[in-house]
Amino acid sequence: MRSSRRKLFSLVLALCLVLAFLILADLALYPCTFIRNDVHAVVTDRKDLVILGSSNGKMDLDPDVLLAGTGKTGHNLCVGGEYPVDAFYLTKLMLEKNPPEQILFELDPGYFMTEKEPGNNYLLFFHEFPVSLAKLRYFADTLRNCDLRSVLFPAYEYSLSYELPRIRETLRRKLSGDYSIEIFKGKVQEYHENGFIEKYPVQEEQFPAYHGFEFMVNDQVRRNTEYLEKLSGLCGKRGIDFRIAVMPVPQTALDRDPEAYGRAWSYFDDFCAAHQIRLYNFNTEYYDAFSHEAACYVDYDGHMNGESAEEFSGVFGTILREGRG
Amino acid sequence: MPIISNAFFLFILAGLLLYYLLPRKAQMPVLLVMNLLFYLSYGVRALGFLLFSICVTYAAGKWIGKLQSGVSREDRDAAEIANRKCRRILILAMLLNFGVLGVLKYTNFVFGNLNALGLFSLPHLDFLLPLGISYYTFQSVGYLLDVYWKRIPAEESFLRLALFVSFFPYMVQGPISRYGTLAHQLYGPHDFRWNHIRYGVLRILWGLFKKMVLADWAAVYADQIFARPDQYAGIAGFGVLLYTVELYGNFSGGIDIMIGTARMFGITMDENFKRPFFSVSVTDFWRRWHITLGTWMKDYVMYPLTMSGAMKKLGKKSKKVFGKKTGRNVPIALSNLIVFFLVGVWHGPTWGNIGWGLYNGVIIAFSIFAENRYRQLKKTLHINDKSRGWHVFMVLRTFALMNLSWYFDCVDSLQTALKMIRYSVTQFDPSVFLTVSAGKQGAAYTPVALVILLTGCVCLFAVSFLQEKGVDFHRVIARQPVMIQVTVCFVLLMAALMLGPMSAGRGFIYAQF
Amino acid sequence: MDKIIEILEDLVPDEEFAGRTGLVDDGVLQSIVILNLISELDDEFEIDISVGDVVPENFDSVEAIWALVQKYQG
Structure with missing residues (x-):
C-alpha cells in the first residue's frame, strides 16, 4: 500500500513537472504578436467602436481618424486570416469582458469562398484569449479538431531558430505585462496603438502579381456565411450596432474580374438587406467616395498605404456620422 | 474526431475515468456509448449503415446458431436440411453486408469502366462512404463465417454484438479482429491496472512520434518528388524510400495509437505489424504487414476457396497433368491470385491498386512453384541459407521488391511510374534535396528536416531491430524507476510535439477504406 | 502418426516434428503448407x-x- 502510494505521488510530481515544462515552453517560445496587443486592448478597456475583419480592414481603417471629432474611442481588431468564426468569438469575448457600442465588420468576399485552414489561424486568436467562457466555446467549436500540438505546444507554428534568440525579451514582455508597440515596426509597415497597421507606400511596378478573384454564390463555404449571420444576430440581441463595410478595390482588379465582383456585390447586398444590416460598399454605392487608383494601394488586393488609409478613414467617418443622422 | 486531435484525447481521458470509476457493471455501457459518440462525430448519416450491418449480422448469426443447435447429430436428413438453410442465410447476410460496401465504394469504378468501353454513359454518383465500412464489414462477415463453421457460438445479446462490430479503436484503420479473440475482452469486467495504462501511454506516444514526425516529414518530401518527377529526377529513388517511411509511419503509427488506447481499457487487440521491413520474402512480408487483413483473407477467402469442390477437382486434374507436387499447388496458387486481387480491390477502386495486388500475388504464386527448384539451386551453388549474409540479402531483396511496387502506388499513371524507376537507376544527385521546400518552413529548413527524418528513421530501425531480437521495450521500461519511465514518455511526447512539420496535421492514409 | 510425420517432413524439410507443439504459432x-x-491428408486417408x-x-x-484425421475417419 505504501509503495503504491509513493508511486502515485512520484507520478503526480512527474506529471506536474511535464506540465510546468509545457507552460514554460509556451511562455518562452510563443512570440508576442500584435494580436496579443489587440485582444488585450479590447478586453481591458471599453471601446465605443471595434472593427473586425481581414487584413484589408487592418490596413485601411484607422479608428482614431474614423471617430475624429466624436470623442469616442475605437480599436481595429482586424487581421489577415480572421474569418467570421473568429470575429464571432472575439465578439463573444468582448461581450463577456467589455462590450463595445458599435461593431464594424470589414467584409472581404474572398473569405467566403475558402475554408479556414485549421491550426495556426485559430491559435493566433485563441492563444491570446484570457480565461473565459468565450475561450472555452471557441475551443469546443474550432480547436477541438486540431492536432494536439495546438494545446500542448502552440509554439510549433513558429520557427525555433527565430524564436530562440528572443526568449529573454519574450519572457520579459509577458511577465511584466509589457504591451509596447515599437517591436511591431518593420521595413514595410508599422503597427499603431489603436490596432491600425500603416503600410509604407509601394510603387505599382513593385506590386505582387494580381491573383484573380473568383466568386460563385453556390461554391461558398457555408460555415463562413453562417457565422456572419450568427455574429449579426448576437449583436442584435445584445443591442450592439452592427454594420458591414467593403473596402475599395483597385480599378485594375475590378476591371479584370467584373463578373465575379458583380456577383459578390449583389450577393452581399441581398444578404445585408435580408438581415437588415447597414452595408457600406465602396465599390458600388460609395464608389466615388474614394479613389480606386493604384497609387493609393500597396497591391491589387486593395491594401492601402498609410496616407491613403488616413484619408479614407476620414471619408468613411464622415459617411458613418451622416448615415446615423 | 480526427485521431490525433485534442477532442480525441479528451474523449479517451473522459472515457477512462468513467470506465474505471463507475461500478464495473457500467464498463460495457461506457464502451458502447463511446462507440456511438465516436461514430456520431463523423456524422449522423453514416450511423444508419453501421446499424444496418449490426442488425443483419446479429439476426443472421442468431438464426444460424439456432438452426445448428436444433438438430441432433444422428438425424442426418434434418442436419442436411438445416445445413442448407444455414448456408442460404449466410449467403444472404454476406450479400447484404458486402452489397452495401460494394455499392458505396465500387459503383463509380464499375460505371467508369463501363463508360470507357463506350457501351453506356452512366453518371458519376456521390456516395457517402461511412467511416470504417470495410473494416466493420470484414469483421462482421468473419463473425458470421465462424458461427457457420461452428468455431464460435452465435452471440445471443444484441448489445454485445453491437459492441463488437462498432468498437471504436478499429474503426479508423483497423486492426480487424476476430470475434473469438476480441469479444470476450469487451464484455469485461476489467480492473484498473497501472501496467495497462503505462503500456497504452507508451504505445500511443510511440505512434504519435511515428506519425507526426516520421510520416509527416516523409510525406512533405515524397509528395513533392512524386508531383514533379522531372524536376527532382536526381532524388527519385529517395522519393520511394520516403514514401515507404510515410506509409509505414502513418499506418503503423495510427495502429499503435489505437492498440495503446484499447489496452488502457484492458483490451488487447491483434497486432497489425511485425517489423515488415525485416521480411525475407514477399510471402513473409504479408505475414508482417497489415497482418489482420492478411489473416482475414487467409481464413475467410484463401482456405474456403482452395478447399471448395471446384478447386479440389482442379487439383486432382492438375496432379495428373503436372505430377503430384506441382499439381497440388495449382489450386493454391490460383486462390492466392484471387486473394491478392481482392487485397488490391480492397485498397481502393482503381486499376493501379488491382495491378499492385496482382503484382504481389504473382510473386507469391511464382515462389510457391519455384520453392523446390530454389532449394535445389541453393544446394548446387553451396549457399548456406542459414548464414547472416544470406539473410541480409533476402531482407534487402524483399525490401526492393516492395519498394518497386510502390512506384505504381504513388503516381497517377503507369508512364510516370516507369519514368521514376528509370530516373532512380540512371540519375543520382542528393544535392537536389536542398532545393525541395520543407512545406511552410521553406527550403532553408530542409537540412534540419532531413537530419530529423534520418535520426528518426535510425531510432525506428534500432527499436525494430531490438524487437526483432526479442527485446520487449515495455517490459524493460516498466522495470525502471517511475522518474525514468516519465522521462521516456516526456522525451517521446516532446519529440512528437516539437519535431514535426508545421503544416496542419495530415490525415491517416488507411482511414476511409 | 508416422505417416503424418512423413508427409510433414516432405513438405517442410529440415524441421523436427515429433513431440513438438506450436507448429502454427x-x-x-x-x-x-497447411x-x-x-x-x-485427404488423399492419404481418404477423408x-x-x-x-x-x-x-x-x-x-x-x-x-x-x-483431426481420426475424427474424420471415425
Whole structure:
C-alpha cells in the first residue's frame, strides 16, 4: 500500500513537472504578436467602436481618424486570416469582458469562398484569449479538431531558430505585462496603438502579381456565411450596432474580374438587406467616395498605404456620422 | 474526431475515468456509448449503415446458431436440411453486408469502366462512404463465417454484438479482429491496472512520434518528388524510400495509437505489424504487414476457396497433368491470385491498386512453384541459407521488391511510374534535396528536416531491430524507476510535439477504406 | 502418426516434428503448407477435411493433426 502510494505521488510530481515544462515552453517560445496587443486592448478597456475583419480592414481603417471629432474611442481588431468564426468569438469575448457600442465588420468576399485552414489561424486568436467562457466555446467549436500540438505546444507554428534568440525579451514582455508597440515596426509597415497597421507606400511596378478573384454564390463555404449571420444576430440581441463595410478595390482588379465582383456585390447586398444590416460598399454605392487608383494601394488586393488609409478613414467617418443622422 | 486531435484525447481521458470509476457493471455501457459518440462525430448519416450491418449480422448469426443447435447429430436428413438453410442465410447476410460496401465504394469504378468501353454513359454518383465500412464489414462477415463453421457460438445479446462490430479503436484503420479473440475482452469486467495504462501511454506516444514526425516529414518530401518527377529526377529513388517511411509511419503509427488506447481499457487487440521491413520474402512480408487483413483473407477467402469442390477437382486434374507436387499447388496458387486481387480491390477502386495486388500475388504464386527448384539451386551453388549474409540479402531483396511496387502506388499513371524507376537507376544527385521546400518552413529548413527524418528513421530501425531480437521495450521500461519511465514518455511526447512539420496535421492514409 | 510425420517432413524439410507443439504459432506451418498438408491428408486417408476445421488448434502438433484425421475417419 505504501509503495503504491509513493508511486502515485512520484507520478503526480512527474506529471506536474511535464506540465510546468509545457507552460514554460509556451511562455518562452510563443512570440508576442500584435494580436496579443489587440485582444488585450479590447478586453481591458471599453471601446465605443471595434472593427473586425481581414487584413484589408487592418490596413485601411484607422479608428482614431474614423471617430475624429466624436470623442469616442475605437480599436481595429482586424487581421489577415480572421474569418467570421473568429470575429464571432472575439465578439463573444468582448461581450463577456467589455462590450463595445458599435461593431464594424470589414467584409472581404474572398473569405467566403475558402475554408479556414485549421491550426495556426485559430491559435493566433485563441492563444491570446484570457480565461473565459468565450475561450472555452471557441475551443469546443474550432480547436477541438486540431492536432494536439495546438494545446500542448502552440509554439510549433513558429520557427525555433527565430524564436530562440528572443526568449529573454519574450519572457520579459509577458511577465511584466509589457504591451509596447515599437517591436511591431518593420521595413514595410508599422503597427499603431489603436490596432491600425500603416503600410509604407509601394510603387505599382513593385506590386505582387494580381491573383484573380473568383466568386460563385453556390461554391461558398457555408460555415463562413453562417457565422456572419450568427455574429449579426448576437449583436442584435445584445443591442450592439452592427454594420458591414467593403473596402475599395483597385480599378485594375475590378476591371479584370467584373463578373465575379458583380456577383459578390449583389450577393452581399441581398444578404445585408435580408438581415437588415447597414452595408457600406465602396465599390458600388460609395464608389466615388474614394479613389480606386493604384497609387493609393500597396497591391491589387486593395491594401492601402498609410496616407491613403488616413484619408479614407476620414471619408468613411464622415459617411458613418451622416448615415446615423 | 480526427485521431490525433485534442477532442480525441479528451474523449479517451473522459472515457477512462468513467470506465474505471463507475461500478464495473457500467464498463460495457461506457464502451458502447463511446462507440456511438465516436461514430456520431463523423456524422449522423453514416450511423444508419453501421446499424444496418449490426442488425443483419446479429439476426443472421442468431438464426444460424439456432438452426445448428436444433438438430441432433444422428438425424442426418434434418442436419442436411438445416445445413442448407444455414448456408442460404449466410449467403444472404454476406450479400447484404458486402452489397452495401460494394455499392458505396465500387459503383463509380464499375460505371467508369463501363463508360470507357463506350457501351453506356452512366453518371458519376456521390456516395457517402461511412467511416470504417470495410473494416466493420470484414469483421462482421468473419463473425458470421465462424458461427457457420461452428468455431464460435452465435452471440445471443444484441448489445454485445453491437459492441463488437462498432468498437471504436478499429474503426479508423483497423486492426480487424476476430470475434473469438476480441469479444470476450469487451464484455469485461476489467480492473484498473497501472501496467495497462503505462503500456497504452507508451504505445500511443510511440505512434504519435511515428506519425507526426516520421510520416509527416516523409510525406512533405515524397509528395513533392512524386508531383514533379522531372524536376527532382536526381532524388527519385529517395522519393520511394520516403514514401515507404510515410506509409509505414502513418499506418503503423495510427495502429499503435489505437492498440495503446484499447489496452488502457484492458483490451488487447491483434497486432497489425511485425517489423515488415525485416521480411525475407514477399510471402513473409504479408505475414508482417497489415497482418489482420492478411489473416482475414487467409481464413475467410484463401482456405474456403482452395478447399471448395471446384478447386479440389482442379487439383486432382492438375496432379495428373503436372505430377503430384506441382499439381497440388495449382489450386493454391490460383486462390492466392484471387486473394491478392481482392487485397488490391480492397485498397481502393482503381486499376493501379488491382495491378499492385496482382503484382504481389504473382510473386507469391511464382515462389510457391519455384520453392523446390530454389532449394535445389541453393544446394548446387553451396549457399548456406542459414548464414547472416544470406539473410541480409533476402531482407534487402524483399525490401526492393516492395519498394518497386510502390512506384505504381504513388503516381497517377503507369508512364510516370516507369519514368521514376528509370530516373532512380540512371540519375543520382542528393544535392537536389536542398532545393525541395520543407512545406511552410521553406527550403532553408530542409537540412534540419532531413537530419530529423534520418535520426528518426535510425531510432525506428534500432527499436525494430531490438524487437526483432526479442527485446520487449515495455517490459524493460516498466522495470525502471517511475522518474525514468516519465522521462521516456516526456522525451517521446516532446519529440512528437516539437519535431514535426508545421503544416496542419495530415490525415491517416488507411482511414476511409 | 508416422505417416503424418512423413508427409510433414516432405513438405517442410529440415524441421523436427515429433513431440513438438506450436507448429502454427511458431510459423513452421504456414498457410500454403497447411493447404498442401490438407490435400495430402485427404488423399492419404481418404477423408474430406472441411474448412471449418482449419484452425490453428488442429494443426499445432502432430498429435492434433492425428486427432483431426481420426475424427474424420471415425
